[in-house]
Amino acid sequence: METVRHLVSIKQIQKQYITGDLPVLVVCSDKEAYICKYMPSTNSAFKLVCELVGSTMARTWSIESPATAFVHIEAAHWARIHTPHNFTAPAWGYKKLDNIVDITPTTCNQVKNTNSLLMQLLKIALFDFWIANEDRTCNNANLLYDIVVNKLVSIDYGGIFNTSTFEYPLSQLTMTDTILYAELFRHLVKEKSNEDVISMANQLKGYYDACITNCEQEIQPILDVIPVEWNIPRLVVESKLKQLVNQEWTDAVWLNFLECLKDNLEEQI
Ligand SMILES: Nc1ncnc2c1ncn2[C@@H]1O[C@H](COP(=O)(O)OP(=O)(O)OP(=O)(O)O)[C@@H](O)[C@H]1O
Ligand SMILES: [Mg+2]
Structure with missing residues:
Protein backbone atom coordinates (compact mmCIF):
# COMPACT_ATOMS: atom_id res chain seq x y z
CA MET A 1 0.00 0.00 0.00
CA GLU A 2 1.31 3.45 -0.86
CA THR A 3 1.67 5.83 2.07
CA VAL A 4 -1.61 7.62 2.57
CA ARG A 5 -1.12 11.38 2.44
CA HIS A 6 -2.53 13.78 5.01
CA LEU A 7 -3.65 17.13 3.60
CA VAL A 8 -5.23 20.20 5.18
CA SER A 9 -7.87 22.51 3.77
CA ILE A 10 -6.65 25.99 2.80
CA LYS A 11 -9.95 27.79 2.19
CA GLN A 12 -13.71 27.73 2.67
CA ILE A 13 -15.44 24.61 1.36
CA GLN A 14 -16.14 25.36 -2.31
CA LYS A 15 -19.38 23.43 -2.76
CA GLN A 16 -21.48 20.56 -1.50
CA TYR A 17 -22.69 17.79 -3.82
CA ILE A 18 -26.34 16.79 -3.51
CA THR A 19 -25.62 13.06 -3.87
CA GLY A 20 -26.30 10.53 -1.07
CA ASP A 21 -23.36 11.31 1.21
CA LEU A 22 -23.48 15.08 0.65
CA PRO A 23 -19.71 15.21 0.00
CA VAL A 24 -17.89 18.54 0.00
CA LEU A 25 -15.33 20.03 -2.37
CA VAL A 26 -12.20 21.17 -0.55
CA VAL A 27 -9.08 22.91 -1.84
CA CYS A 28 -6.11 21.39 -0.02
CA SER A 29 -2.53 22.21 0.87
CA ASP A 30 -1.30 20.69 -2.41
CA LYS A 31 -3.48 23.29 -4.25
CA GLU A 32 -5.69 20.54 -5.67
CA ALA A 33 -9.43 20.16 -5.07
CA TYR A 34 -10.72 17.01 -3.32
CA ILE A 35 -14.22 15.59 -3.07
CA CYS A 36 -14.40 14.69 0.61
CA LYS A 37 -16.56 12.27 2.56
CA TYR A 38 -16.62 13.13 6.24
CA MET A 39 -17.57 11.54 9.53
CA PRO A 40 -21.14 11.96 10.74
CA SER A 41 -21.52 13.64 14.12
CA THR A 42 -22.56 10.42 15.83
CA ASN A 43 -21.60 6.74 15.56
CA SER A 44 -18.50 5.28 14.03
CA ALA A 45 -17.25 6.00 10.57
CA PHE A 46 -17.86 2.57 9.03
CA LYS A 47 -18.76 4.13 5.70
CA LEU A 48 -15.42 5.95 5.61
CA VAL A 49 -13.69 2.61 6.24
CA CYS A 50 -15.54 1.30 3.17
CA GLU A 51 -14.22 4.24 1.14
CA LEU A 52 -10.67 3.59 2.38
CA VAL A 53 -10.88 -0.17 1.73
CA GLY A 54 -12.61 0.16 -1.66
CA SER A 55 -10.22 2.71 -3.08
CA THR A 56 -7.14 0.87 -1.78
CA MET A 57 -8.31 -2.47 -3.19
CA ALA A 58 -9.34 -0.89 -6.52
CA ARG A 59 -5.80 0.45 -6.86
CA THR A 60 -4.44 -3.02 -6.09
CA TRP A 61 -6.63 -4.35 -8.91
CA SER A 62 -5.16 -1.64 -11.21
CA ILE A 63 -8.63 -0.21 -11.65
CA GLU A 64 -8.43 3.49 -12.47
CA SER A 65 -9.51 5.45 -9.40
CA PRO A 66 -8.81 9.07 -8.32
CA ALA A 67 -5.86 9.77 -6.01
CA THR A 68 -6.89 9.74 -2.35
CA ALA A 69 -5.82 11.34 0.94
CA PHE A 70 -6.94 11.99 4.49
CA VAL A 71 -8.15 15.56 4.54
CA HIS A 72 -8.18 17.64 7.71
CA ILE A 73 -10.82 20.30 7.11
CA GLU A 74 -10.41 23.29 9.41
CA ALA A 75 -13.48 24.07 11.50
CA ALA A 76 -13.59 27.64 10.10
CA HIS A 77 -13.77 26.29 6.55
CA TRP A 78 -17.12 24.61 7.27
CA ALA A 79 -18.85 27.98 7.85
CA ARG A 80 -21.16 27.76 4.83
CA ILE A 81 -22.07 24.05 5.28
CA HIS A 82 -24.75 23.01 7.72
CA THR A 83 -24.61 19.21 7.59
CA PRO A 84 -23.82 17.88 11.07
CA HIS A 85 -20.44 16.17 11.24
CA ASN A 86 -17.52 15.38 13.49
CA PHE A 87 -15.05 18.29 13.37
CA THR A 88 -12.04 16.43 14.70
CA ALA A 89 -12.02 13.34 12.48
CA PRO A 90 -10.13 13.44 9.18
CA ALA A 91 -12.28 13.24 6.05
CA TRP A 92 -11.50 10.94 3.10
CA GLY A 93 -10.78 12.84 -0.10
CA TYR A 94 -10.73 11.96 -3.81
CA LYS A 95 -8.79 14.28 -6.07
CA LYS A 96 -11.18 16.07 -8.42
CA LEU A 97 -10.50 15.05 -12.00
CA ASP A 98 -10.92 17.23 -15.07
CA ASN A 99 -11.80 16.18 -18.60
N1 LIG B 1 -12.69 12.37 -8.38
C1 LIG B 1 -13.73 13.00 -8.91
N2 LIG B 1 -13.54 13.90 -9.91
C2 LIG B 1 -14.58 14.56 -10.46
N3 LIG B 1 -15.85 14.41 -10.05
C3 LIG B 1 -16.13 13.53 -9.07
C4 LIG B 1 -15.07 12.78 -8.44
N4 LIG B 1 -15.62 12.01 -7.48
C5 LIG B 1 -16.93 12.27 -7.48
N5 LIG B 1 -17.26 13.18 -8.43
C6 LIG B 1 -18.60 13.74 -8.69
O1 LIG B 1 -19.24 13.88 -7.45
C7 LIG B 1 -20.44 13.10 -7.41
C8 LIG B 1 -20.62 12.52 -6.02
O2 LIG B 1 -19.55 11.64 -5.71
P1 LIG B 1 -19.85 10.23 -5.03
O3 LIG B 1 -20.59 9.37 -5.97
O4 LIG B 1 -18.56 9.72 -4.52
O5 LIG B 1 -20.78 10.70 -3.80
P2 LIG B 1 -21.93 9.96 -2.99
O6 LIG B 1 -22.63 11.03 -2.25
O7 LIG B 1 -21.34 8.86 -2.20
O8 LIG B 1 -22.86 9.34 -4.09
P3 LIG B 1 -24.09 8.28 -3.96
O9 LIG B 1 -25.31 9.10 -4.11
O10 LIG B 1 -23.82 7.37 -5.13
O11 LIG B 1 -23.93 7.59 -2.64
C9 LIG B 1 -20.28 12.07 -8.51
O12 LIG B 1 -21.49 11.64 -9.04
C10 LIG B 1 -19.44 12.80 -9.54
O13 LIG B 1 -20.28 13.59 -10.34
MG1 LIG C 1 -22.07 8.12 -5.94
Missing part, protein backbone atom coordinates in the same frame (compact mmCIF):
# COMPACT_ATOMS: atom_id res chain seq x y z
CA ILE A 100 -14.28 13.62 -17.39
CA VAL A 101 -17.87 12.75 -18.17
CA ASP A 102 -20.13 11.39 -15.44
CA ILE A 103 -21.52 8.09 -16.80
CA THR A 104 -25.32 8.05 -16.98
CA PRO A 105 -27.73 6.18 -19.32
CA THR A 106 -27.61 9.23 -21.62
CA THR A 107 -23.87 9.99 -21.56
CA CYS A 108 -22.66 6.41 -21.89
CA ASN A 109 -22.87 6.58 -25.68
CA GLN A 110 -19.83 8.87 -25.54
CA VAL A 111 -17.70 5.95 -24.29
CA LYS A 112 -15.64 4.52 -27.16
CA ASN A 113 -16.90 1.11 -28.13
CA THR A 114 -13.57 -0.77 -27.90
CA ASN A 115 -12.36 -4.10 -26.50
CA SER A 116 -10.17 -2.21 -24.04
CA LEU A 117 -13.16 -0.38 -22.56
CA LEU A 118 -15.24 -3.54 -22.36
CA MET A 119 -12.34 -5.23 -20.55
CA GLN A 120 -12.12 -2.28 -18.13
CA LEU A 121 -15.84 -2.61 -17.42
CA LEU A 122 -15.64 -6.38 -16.90
CA LYS A 123 -12.81 -5.89 -14.40
CA ILE A 124 -14.83 -3.27 -12.52
CA ALA A 125 -17.88 -5.55 -12.51
CA LEU A 126 -15.84 -8.49 -11.17
CA PHE A 127 -14.31 -6.22 -8.53
CA ASP A 128 -17.82 -5.18 -7.42
CA PHE A 129 -18.94 -8.81 -7.14
CA TRP A 130 -15.86 -9.56 -5.03
CA ILE A 131 -16.16 -6.56 -2.71
CA ALA A 132 -20.00 -6.77 -2.62
CA ASN A 133 -20.47 -3.22 -3.91
CA GLU A 134 -24.21 -2.56 -4.06
CA ASP A 135 -23.89 1.06 -5.11
CA ARG A 136 -22.85 0.72 -8.77
CA THR A 137 -26.06 -0.04 -10.61
CA CYS A 138 -28.01 0.93 -13.72
CA ASN A 139 -29.24 4.17 -12.13
CA ASN A 140 -26.00 5.07 -10.41
CA ALA A 141 -22.87 3.98 -12.29
CA ASN A 142 -20.40 5.68 -9.94
CA LEU A 143 -18.11 5.82 -12.94
CA LEU A 144 -16.40 8.70 -14.66
CA TYR A 145 -15.09 8.54 -18.22
CA ASP A 146 -11.77 10.19 -18.90
CA ILE A 147 -12.25 11.48 -22.42
CA VAL A 148 -8.53 12.19 -22.97
CA VAL A 149 -7.17 8.70 -22.24
CA ASN A 150 -10.42 6.76 -22.88
CA LYS A 151 -10.52 5.16 -19.47
CA LEU A 152 -13.29 4.38 -17.02
CA VAL A 153 -12.58 5.77 -13.56
CA SER A 154 -14.21 4.07 -10.60
CA ILE A 155 -15.48 6.24 -7.73
CA ASP A 156 -17.54 5.92 -4.56
CA TYR A 157 -16.98 2.89 -2.35
CA GLY A 158 -19.51 3.74 0.38
CA GLY A 159 -21.68 0.81 -0.76
CA ILE A 160 -19.13 -2.02 -0.54
CA PHE A 161 -19.60 -4.88 1.94
CA ASN A 162 -23.30 -5.07 1.01
CA THR A 163 -23.87 -1.37 1.75
CA SER A 164 -21.47 -1.14 4.67
CA THR A 165 -22.77 -4.20 6.55
CA PHE A 166 -20.28 -5.29 9.18
CA GLU A 167 -22.48 -7.43 11.43
CA TYR A 168 -23.28 -10.19 8.88
CA PRO A 169 -21.11 -12.23 6.50
CA LEU A 170 -20.64 -11.07 2.90
CA SER A 171 -23.48 -12.01 0.57
CA GLN A 172 -23.49 -12.39 -3.21
CA LEU A 173 -24.78 -9.65 -5.49
CA THR A 174 -27.64 -10.54 -7.82
CA MET A 175 -27.69 -10.00 -11.57
CA THR A 176 -29.62 -6.72 -11.42
CA ASP A 177 -27.44 -5.21 -8.66
CA THR A 178 -24.44 -4.54 -10.83
CA ILE A 179 -23.07 -2.46 -13.67
CA LEU A 180 -23.63 -5.46 -15.98
CA TYR A 181 -27.30 -4.47 -15.90
CA ALA A 182 -26.61 -0.89 -17.00
CA GLU A 183 -26.94 0.86 -20.34
CA LEU A 184 -23.14 1.23 -20.49
CA PHE A 185 -22.72 -2.55 -20.60
CA ARG A 186 -25.30 -2.89 -23.39
CA HIS A 187 -23.49 -0.13 -25.30
CA LEU A 188 -20.10 -1.88 -25.02
CA VAL A 189 -21.31 -5.37 -26.01
CA LYS A 190 -23.74 -4.45 -28.75
CA GLU A 191 -21.47 -5.41 -31.66
CA LYS A 192 -20.10 -8.56 -30.03
CA SER A 193 -21.31 -12.12 -29.87
CA ASN A 194 -22.16 -13.53 -26.44
CA GLU A 195 -19.38 -16.09 -26.88
CA ASP A 196 -16.78 -13.36 -27.44
CA VAL A 197 -17.84 -11.48 -24.30
CA ILE A 198 -17.82 -14.67 -22.20
CA SER A 199 -14.41 -15.56 -23.57
CA MET A 200 -13.10 -12.08 -22.58
CA ALA A 201 -14.49 -12.62 -19.08
CA ASN A 202 -12.85 -16.04 -18.81
CA GLN A 203 -9.49 -14.45 -19.66
CA LEU A 204 -9.74 -12.58 -16.35
CA LYS A 205 -9.29 -15.67 -14.15
CA GLY A 206 -5.49 -15.40 -13.81
CA TYR A 207 -5.76 -11.67 -13.15
CA TYR A 208 -8.47 -12.29 -10.54
CA ASP A 209 -6.36 -14.84 -8.64
CA ALA A 210 -3.35 -12.50 -8.66
CA CYS A 211 -5.50 -9.59 -7.41
CA ILE A 212 -6.74 -11.67 -4.46
CA THR A 213 -3.17 -12.61 -3.51
CA ASN A 214 -2.10 -8.96 -3.69
CA CYS A 215 -5.12 -7.80 -1.70
CA GLU A 216 -4.27 -10.20 1.10
CA GLN A 217 -1.08 -8.19 1.57
CA GLU A 218 -3.13 -5.00 1.95
CA ILE A 219 -5.15 -6.15 4.98
CA GLN A 220 -2.66 -5.19 7.69
CA PRO A 221 -1.59 -1.88 6.09
CA ILE A 222 -5.27 -0.87 5.82
CA LEU A 223 -5.92 -1.71 9.49
CA ASP A 224 -2.83 0.28 10.43
CA VAL A 225 -3.94 3.53 8.80
CA ILE A 226 -7.57 3.70 10.02
CA PRO A 227 -7.63 6.95 12.04
CA VAL A 228 -8.45 6.50 15.74
CA GLU A 229 -10.95 9.36 15.47
CA TRP A 230 -13.11 7.17 13.23
CA ASN A 231 -13.87 5.14 16.34
CA ILE A 232 -13.74 1.75 14.66
CA PRO A 233 -13.24 -1.62 16.37
CA ARG A 234 -10.27 -3.04 14.41
CA LEU A 235 -11.31 -6.66 14.89
CA VAL A 236 -14.62 -6.11 13.14
CA VAL A 237 -12.88 -4.67 10.09
CA GLU A 238 -10.19 -7.33 10.17
CA SER A 239 -12.76 -10.12 10.11
CA LYS A 240 -14.54 -8.48 7.16
CA LEU A 241 -11.29 -8.11 5.21
CA LYS A 242 -10.43 -11.74 5.87
CA GLN A 243 -13.79 -12.85 4.46
CA LEU A 244 -12.85 -11.09 1.21
CA VAL A 245 -9.84 -13.32 0.64
CA ASN A 246 -11.42 -16.53 1.94
CA GLN A 247 -11.29 -19.09 -0.86
CA GLU A 248 -14.88 -20.21 -0.46
CA TRP A 249 -15.95 -16.60 -1.06
CA THR A 250 -13.58 -15.92 -3.95
CA ASP A 251 -14.56 -19.15 -5.76
CA ALA A 252 -18.27 -18.43 -5.32
CA VAL A 253 -17.78 -14.85 -6.56
CA TRP A 254 -16.06 -16.04 -9.73
CA LEU A 255 -18.90 -18.46 -10.55
CA ASN A 256 -21.57 -15.88 -9.72
CA PHE A 257 -19.84 -13.28 -11.92
CA LEU A 258 -19.83 -15.61 -14.93
CA GLU A 259 -23.40 -16.73 -14.33
CA CYS A 260 -24.74 -13.17 -13.99
CA LEU A 261 -22.80 -12.16 -17.09
CA LYS A 262 -24.37 -14.99 -19.12
CA ASP A 263 -27.85 -14.24 -17.78
CA ASN A 264 -27.49 -10.57 -18.69
CA LEU A 265 -26.26 -11.36 -22.19
CA GLU A 266 -29.14 -13.75 -22.79
CA GLU A 267 -31.65 -11.25 -21.52
CA GLN A 268 -30.55 -8.77 -24.18
CA ILE A 269 -31.54 -10.93 -27.13
Whole structure:
Protein backbone atom coordinates (compact mmCIF):
# COMPACT_ATOMS: atom_id res chain seq x y z
CA MET A 1 0.00 0.00 0.00
CA GLU A 2 1.31 3.45 -0.86
CA THR A 3 1.67 5.83 2.07
CA VAL A 4 -1.61 7.62 2.57
CA ARG A 5 -1.12 11.38 2.44
CA HIS A 6 -2.53 13.78 5.01
CA LEU A 7 -3.65 17.13 3.60
CA VAL A 8 -5.23 20.20 5.18
CA SER A 9 -7.87 22.51 3.77
CA ILE A 10 -6.65 25.99 2.80
CA LYS A 11 -9.95 27.79 2.19
CA GLN A 12 -13.71 27.73 2.67
CA ILE A 13 -15.44 24.61 1.36
CA GLN A 14 -16.14 25.36 -2.31
CA LYS A 15 -19.38 23.43 -2.76
CA GLN A 16 -21.48 20.56 -1.50
CA TYR A 17 -22.69 17.79 -3.82
CA ILE A 18 -26.34 16.79 -3.51
CA THR A 19 -25.62 13.06 -3.87
CA GLY A 20 -26.30 10.53 -1.07
CA ASP A 21 -23.36 11.31 1.21
CA LEU A 22 -23.48 15.08 0.65
CA PRO A 23 -19.71 15.21 0.00
CA VAL A 24 -17.89 18.54 0.00
CA LEU A 25 -15.33 20.03 -2.37
CA VAL A 26 -12.20 21.17 -0.55
CA VAL A 27 -9.08 22.91 -1.84
CA CYS A 28 -6.11 21.39 -0.02
CA SER A 29 -2.53 22.21 0.87
CA ASP A 30 -1.30 20.69 -2.41
CA LYS A 31 -3.48 23.29 -4.25
CA GLU A 32 -5.69 20.54 -5.67
CA ALA A 33 -9.43 20.16 -5.07
CA TYR A 34 -10.72 17.01 -3.32
CA ILE A 35 -14.22 15.59 -3.07
CA CYS A 36 -14.40 14.69 0.61
CA LYS A 37 -16.56 12.27 2.56
CA TYR A 38 -16.62 13.13 6.24
CA MET A 39 -17.57 11.54 9.53
CA PRO A 40 -21.14 11.96 10.74
CA SER A 41 -21.52 13.64 14.12
CA THR A 42 -22.56 10.42 15.83
CA ASN A 43 -21.60 6.74 15.56
CA SER A 44 -18.50 5.28 14.03
CA ALA A 45 -17.25 6.00 10.57
CA PHE A 46 -17.86 2.57 9.03
CA LYS A 47 -18.76 4.13 5.70
CA LEU A 48 -15.42 5.95 5.61
CA VAL A 49 -13.69 2.61 6.24
CA CYS A 50 -15.54 1.30 3.17
CA GLU A 51 -14.22 4.24 1.14
CA LEU A 52 -10.67 3.59 2.38
CA VAL A 53 -10.88 -0.17 1.73
CA GLY A 54 -12.61 0.16 -1.66
CA SER A 55 -10.22 2.71 -3.08
CA THR A 56 -7.14 0.87 -1.78
CA MET A 57 -8.31 -2.47 -3.19
CA ALA A 58 -9.34 -0.89 -6.52
CA ARG A 59 -5.80 0.45 -6.86
CA THR A 60 -4.44 -3.02 -6.09
CA TRP A 61 -6.63 -4.35 -8.91
CA SER A 62 -5.16 -1.64 -11.21
CA ILE A 63 -8.63 -0.21 -11.65
CA GLU A 64 -8.43 3.49 -12.47
CA SER A 65 -9.51 5.45 -9.40
CA PRO A 66 -8.81 9.07 -8.32
CA ALA A 67 -5.86 9.77 -6.01
CA THR A 68 -6.89 9.74 -2.35
CA ALA A 69 -5.82 11.34 0.94
CA PHE A 70 -6.94 11.99 4.49
CA VAL A 71 -8.15 15.56 4.54
CA HIS A 72 -8.18 17.64 7.71
CA ILE A 73 -10.82 20.30 7.11
CA GLU A 74 -10.41 23.29 9.41
CA ALA A 75 -13.48 24.07 11.50
CA ALA A 76 -13.59 27.64 10.10
CA HIS A 77 -13.77 26.29 6.55
CA TRP A 78 -17.12 24.61 7.27
CA ALA A 79 -18.85 27.98 7.85
CA ARG A 80 -21.16 27.76 4.83
CA ILE A 81 -22.07 24.05 5.28
CA HIS A 82 -24.75 23.01 7.72
CA THR A 83 -24.61 19.21 7.59
CA PRO A 84 -23.82 17.88 11.07
CA HIS A 85 -20.44 16.17 11.24
CA ASN A 86 -17.52 15.38 13.49
CA PHE A 87 -15.05 18.29 13.37
CA THR A 88 -12.04 16.43 14.70
CA ALA A 89 -12.02 13.34 12.48
CA PRO A 90 -10.13 13.44 9.18
CA ALA A 91 -12.28 13.24 6.05
CA TRP A 92 -11.50 10.94 3.10
CA GLY A 93 -10.78 12.84 -0.10
CA TYR A 94 -10.73 11.96 -3.81
CA LYS A 95 -8.79 14.28 -6.07
CA LYS A 96 -11.18 16.07 -8.42
CA LEU A 97 -10.50 15.05 -12.00
CA ASP A 98 -10.92 17.23 -15.07
CA ASN A 99 -11.80 16.18 -18.60
CA ILE A 100 -14.28 13.62 -17.39
CA VAL A 101 -17.87 12.75 -18.17
CA ASP A 102 -20.13 11.39 -15.44
CA ILE A 103 -21.52 8.09 -16.80
CA THR A 104 -25.32 8.05 -16.98
CA PRO A 105 -27.73 6.18 -19.32
CA THR A 106 -27.61 9.23 -21.62
CA THR A 107 -23.87 9.99 -21.56
CA CYS A 108 -22.66 6.41 -21.89
CA ASN A 109 -22.87 6.58 -25.68
CA GLN A 110 -19.83 8.87 -25.54
CA VAL A 111 -17.70 5.95 -24.29
CA LYS A 112 -15.64 4.52 -27.16
CA ASN A 113 -16.90 1.11 -28.13
CA THR A 114 -13.57 -0.77 -27.90
CA ASN A 115 -12.36 -4.10 -26.50
CA SER A 116 -10.17 -2.21 -24.04
CA LEU A 117 -13.16 -0.38 -22.56
CA LEU A 118 -15.24 -3.54 -22.36
CA MET A 119 -12.34 -5.23 -20.55
CA GLN A 120 -12.12 -2.28 -18.13
CA LEU A 121 -15.84 -2.61 -17.42
CA LEU A 122 -15.64 -6.38 -16.90
CA LYS A 123 -12.81 -5.89 -14.40
CA ILE A 124 -14.83 -3.27 -12.52
CA ALA A 125 -17.88 -5.55 -12.51
CA LEU A 126 -15.84 -8.49 -11.17
CA PHE A 127 -14.31 -6.22 -8.53
CA ASP A 128 -17.82 -5.18 -7.42
CA PHE A 129 -18.94 -8.81 -7.14
CA TRP A 130 -15.86 -9.56 -5.03
CA ILE A 131 -16.16 -6.56 -2.71
CA ALA A 132 -20.00 -6.77 -2.62
CA ASN A 133 -20.47 -3.22 -3.91
CA GLU A 134 -24.21 -2.56 -4.06
CA ASP A 135 -23.89 1.06 -5.11
CA ARG A 136 -22.85 0.72 -8.77
CA THR A 137 -26.06 -0.04 -10.61
CA CYS A 138 -28.01 0.93 -13.72
CA ASN A 139 -29.24 4.17 -12.13
CA ASN A 140 -26.00 5.07 -10.41
CA ALA A 141 -22.87 3.98 -12.29
CA ASN A 142 -20.40 5.68 -9.94
CA LEU A 143 -18.11 5.82 -12.94
CA LEU A 144 -16.40 8.70 -14.66
CA TYR A 145 -15.09 8.54 -18.22
CA ASP A 146 -11.77 10.19 -18.90
CA ILE A 147 -12.25 11.48 -22.42
CA VAL A 148 -8.53 12.19 -22.97
CA VAL A 149 -7.17 8.70 -22.24
CA ASN A 150 -10.42 6.76 -22.88
CA LYS A 151 -10.52 5.16 -19.47
CA LEU A 152 -13.29 4.38 -17.02
CA VAL A 153 -12.58 5.77 -13.56
CA SER A 154 -14.21 4.07 -10.60
CA ILE A 155 -15.48 6.24 -7.73
CA ASP A 156 -17.54 5.92 -4.56
CA TYR A 157 -16.98 2.89 -2.35
CA GLY A 158 -19.51 3.74 0.38
CA GLY A 159 -21.68 0.81 -0.76
CA ILE A 160 -19.13 -2.02 -0.54
CA PHE A 161 -19.60 -4.88 1.94
CA ASN A 162 -23.30 -5.07 1.01
CA THR A 163 -23.87 -1.37 1.75
CA SER A 164 -21.47 -1.14 4.67
CA THR A 165 -22.77 -4.20 6.55
CA PHE A 166 -20.28 -5.29 9.18
CA GLU A 167 -22.48 -7.43 11.43
CA TYR A 168 -23.28 -10.19 8.88
CA PRO A 169 -21.11 -12.23 6.50
CA LEU A 170 -20.64 -11.07 2.90
CA SER A 171 -23.48 -12.01 0.57
CA GLN A 172 -23.49 -12.39 -3.21
CA LEU A 173 -24.78 -9.65 -5.49
CA THR A 174 -27.64 -10.54 -7.82
CA MET A 175 -27.69 -10.00 -11.57
CA THR A 176 -29.62 -6.72 -11.42
CA ASP A 177 -27.44 -5.21 -8.66
CA THR A 178 -24.44 -4.54 -10.83
CA ILE A 179 -23.07 -2.46 -13.67
CA LEU A 180 -23.63 -5.46 -15.98
CA TYR A 181 -27.30 -4.47 -15.90
CA ALA A 182 -26.61 -0.89 -17.00
CA GLU A 183 -26.94 0.86 -20.34
CA LEU A 184 -23.14 1.23 -20.49
CA PHE A 185 -22.72 -2.55 -20.60
CA ARG A 186 -25.30 -2.89 -23.39
CA HIS A 187 -23.49 -0.13 -25.30
CA LEU A 188 -20.10 -1.88 -25.02
CA VAL A 189 -21.31 -5.37 -26.01
CA LYS A 190 -23.74 -4.45 -28.75
CA GLU A 191 -21.47 -5.41 -31.66
CA LYS A 192 -20.10 -8.56 -30.03
CA SER A 193 -21.31 -12.12 -29.87
CA ASN A 194 -22.16 -13.53 -26.44
CA GLU A 195 -19.38 -16.09 -26.88
CA ASP A 196 -16.78 -13.36 -27.44
CA VAL A 197 -17.84 -11.48 -24.30
CA ILE A 198 -17.82 -14.67 -22.20
CA SER A 199 -14.41 -15.56 -23.57
CA MET A 200 -13.10 -12.08 -22.58
CA ALA A 201 -14.49 -12.62 -19.08
CA ASN A 202 -12.85 -16.04 -18.81
CA GLN A 203 -9.49 -14.45 -19.66
CA LEU A 204 -9.74 -12.58 -16.35
CA LYS A 205 -9.29 -15.67 -14.15
CA GLY A 206 -5.49 -15.40 -13.81
CA TYR A 207 -5.76 -11.67 -13.15
CA TYR A 208 -8.47 -12.29 -10.54
CA ASP A 209 -6.36 -14.84 -8.64
CA ALA A 210 -3.35 -12.50 -8.66
CA CYS A 211 -5.50 -9.59 -7.41
CA ILE A 212 -6.74 -11.67 -4.46
CA THR A 213 -3.17 -12.61 -3.51
CA ASN A 214 -2.10 -8.96 -3.69
CA CYS A 215 -5.12 -7.80 -1.70
CA GLU A 216 -4.27 -10.20 1.10
CA GLN A 217 -1.08 -8.19 1.57
CA GLU A 218 -3.13 -5.00 1.95
CA ILE A 219 -5.15 -6.15 4.98
CA GLN A 220 -2.66 -5.19 7.69
CA PRO A 221 -1.59 -1.88 6.09
CA ILE A 222 -5.27 -0.87 5.82
CA LEU A 223 -5.92 -1.71 9.49
CA ASP A 224 -2.83 0.28 10.43
CA VAL A 225 -3.94 3.53 8.80
CA ILE A 226 -7.57 3.70 10.02
CA PRO A 227 -7.63 6.95 12.04
CA VAL A 228 -8.45 6.50 15.74
CA GLU A 229 -10.95 9.36 15.47
CA TRP A 230 -13.11 7.17 13.23
CA ASN A 231 -13.87 5.14 16.34
CA ILE A 232 -13.74 1.75 14.66
CA PRO A 233 -13.24 -1.62 16.37
CA ARG A 234 -10.27 -3.04 14.41
CA LEU A 235 -11.31 -6.66 14.89
CA VAL A 236 -14.62 -6.11 13.14
CA VAL A 237 -12.88 -4.67 10.09
CA GLU A 238 -10.19 -7.33 10.17
CA SER A 239 -12.76 -10.12 10.11
CA LYS A 240 -14.54 -8.48 7.16
CA LEU A 241 -11.29 -8.11 5.21
CA LYS A 242 -10.43 -11.74 5.87
CA GLN A 243 -13.79 -12.85 4.46
CA LEU A 244 -12.85 -11.09 1.21
CA VAL A 245 -9.84 -13.32 0.64
CA ASN A 246 -11.42 -16.53 1.94
CA GLN A 247 -11.29 -19.09 -0.86
CA GLU A 248 -14.88 -20.21 -0.46
CA TRP A 249 -15.95 -16.60 -1.06
CA THR A 250 -13.58 -15.92 -3.95
CA ASP A 251 -14.56 -19.15 -5.76
CA ALA A 252 -18.27 -18.43 -5.32
CA VAL A 253 -17.78 -14.85 -6.56
CA TRP A 254 -16.06 -16.04 -9.73
CA LEU A 255 -18.90 -18.46 -10.55
CA ASN A 256 -21.57 -15.88 -9.72
CA PHE A 257 -19.84 -13.28 -11.92
CA LEU A 258 -19.83 -15.61 -14.93
CA GLU A 259 -23.40 -16.73 -14.33
CA CYS A 260 -24.74 -13.17 -13.99
CA LEU A 261 -22.80 -12.16 -17.09
CA LYS A 262 -24.37 -14.99 -19.12
CA ASP A 263 -27.85 -14.24 -17.78
CA ASN A 264 -27.49 -10.57 -18.69
CA LEU A 265 -26.26 -11.36 -22.19
CA GLU A 266 -29.14 -13.75 -22.79
CA GLU A 267 -31.65 -11.25 -21.52
CA GLN A 268 -30.55 -8.77 -24.18
CA ILE A 269 -31.54 -10.93 -27.13
N1 LIG B 1 -12.69 12.37 -8.38
C1 LIG B 1 -13.73 13.00 -8.91
N2 LIG B 1 -13.54 13.90 -9.91
C2 LIG B 1 -14.58 14.56 -10.46
N3 LIG B 1 -15.85 14.41 -10.05
C3 LIG B 1 -16.13 13.53 -9.07
C4 LIG B 1 -15.07 12.78 -8.44
N4 LIG B 1 -15.62 12.01 -7.48
C5 LIG B 1 -16.93 12.27 -7.48
N5 LIG B 1 -17.26 13.18 -8.43
C6 LIG B 1 -18.60 13.74 -8.69
O1 LIG B 1 -19.24 13.88 -7.45
C7 LIG B 1 -20.44 13.10 -7.41
C8 LIG B 1 -20.62 12.52 -6.02
O2 LIG B 1 -19.55 11.64 -5.71
P1 LIG B 1 -19.85 10.23 -5.03
O3 LIG B 1 -20.59 9.37 -5.97
O4 LIG B 1 -18.56 9.72 -4.52
O5 LIG B 1 -20.78 10.70 -3.80
P2 LIG B 1 -21.93 9.96 -2.99
O6 LIG B 1 -22.63 11.03 -2.25
O7 LIG B 1 -21.34 8.86 -2.20
O8 LIG B 1 -22.86 9.34 -4.09
P3 LIG B 1 -24.09 8.28 -3.96
O9 LIG B 1 -25.31 9.10 -4.11
O10 LIG B 1 -23.82 7.37 -5.13
O11 LIG B 1 -23.93 7.59 -2.64
C9 LIG B 1 -20.28 12.07 -8.51
O12 LIG B 1 -21.49 11.64 -9.04
C10 LIG B 1 -19.44 12.80 -9.54
O13 LIG B 1 -20.28 13.59 -10.34
MG1 LIG C 1 -22.07 8.12 -5.94
